[in-house]
Amino acid sequence: MPKIDIAKATVRTTTVYPPEFQHVVRGREKTVLGDVVCLTQFGVNLTRLKPGTAFALRHWHHNEDEFVYILEGELVLIEDDGEVLLRPGDAAGFKTGVPNGHHLINKIATRRRLSRDRHARAVRPRAISGCRLDLVRNLARPC
Secondary structure (H helix, E strand, O other), X not given: OOOOOHHHOEEXXXXXXXXXXXXXXXXXXXXXXHHHHOOOOOOOEEEEEOOOOEOOXXXXXXXXXXXXXXXXXXXXEEEOOEEEEEOOOXXXXXXXXXXXXXXXXXXXXXXXXXXXXXXXXXXXXXXXXXXXXXXXXXXXXXX
16 A cells, blocks of 8 residues: 655645635645545545635535545534534535535634545546645546
């Protein structure tokens, strides 16, 4: 089992969102762990969110499941049923095809970490790209 040297993984601070939406995720640092070992069925990212930053715009998935696990700090999960505070050890999951718009925001004044996993049922051609977040996603990536 290849050990991932997290210090050598790429850290991304850019986003694919149009300019008018980029402010929502400004302050997000995503370390792409899955690419280090050329994962193709799912990916793993470790993300840090600075105060006031969200990991993504509010969304739901047509082709993949999503799983979130909080590593440290507290994040607010916002979804159709309202808001809930997630703390270290808490998890949340979202089944593919269920139109429950959701996202996580660091509303606290210090950096937070969480784990976010996305398992796709079909390969998606695009990535949805400090709290700490592991993102598992299914994307076609050349190795």
